[in-house]
Amino acid sequence: xxxxxxxxxxxxxxxxxxxxxxxxxxxxxxxxxxxxxxxxxxxxxxxxxxxxxxxxxxxxxxxxxxxxxxxxxxxxxxxxxxxxxxxxxxxxxxxxxxxxxxxxxxxxxxxxxxxxxxxxxxxxxxxxxxxxxxxxxxxxxxxxxxxxxxxxxxxxxxxxxxxxxxxxxxxxxxxxxx
Ligand SMILES: [Fe+2]
Ligand SMILES: [Fe+2]
Numbered sequence: 511x512x513x514x515x516x517x518x519x520x521x522x523x524x525x526x527x528x529x530x531x532x533x534x535x536x537x538x539x540x541x542x543x544x545x546x547x548x549x550x551x552x553x554x555x556x557x558x559x560x561x562x563x564x565x566x567x568x569x570x571x572x573x574x575x576x577x578x579x580x581x582x583x584x585x586x587x588x589x590x591x592x593x594x595x596x597x598x599x600x601x602x603x604x605x606x607x608x609x610x611x612x613x614x615x616x617x618x619x620x621x622x623x624x625x626x627x628x629x630x631x632x633x634x635x636x637x638x639x640x641x642x643x644x645x646x647x648x649x650x651x652x653x654x655x656x657x658x659x660x661x662x663x664x665x666x667x668x669x670x671x672x673x674x675x676x677x678x679x680x681x682x683x684x685x686x687x688x
Contacts, residue, residue, distance in 0.1 A: 514604045520668050529563070532655055538563065540563065541668075544558040548636075548639055556610075557617070568589040570589060588625050617640040
């Protein structure tokens, strides 16, 4: 059973404010990648799609003298940490199961290692899928953060993905007697 759908997330003002900042088109496309990866690896598609959809919700804007400053961003960015906390708070507010909210928050926290000291982490299958979904949608020079999508198309795509997740979670249909 699902406590929170992608459309529940999309409709919330926190998502509108922060996911739009880092790119709604990127978030939706990552959620689709995560769905397919989750199906291939037998990972819960509900958790994978929500974590991928929210993975960049922690982005902050780094401006100096009114201009985006990539160097400031690269040095000081902690969007995965901020995003994990923000995603967790949002999910709990919307009624997510606490175990699922924690798993999703951890996948958001570990979707990138750019802010971590050098070393290697052993990721769970869910965490690996979210990181991979992000990579699959990346464009050079961060172009993926600037792709746009209309509200109508975003709603259509997320409703469709919600349906796919529901179908994937449903037990197999009963065989008809011949
Ligand atoms: Fe990110
Ligand atoms: Fe991303």
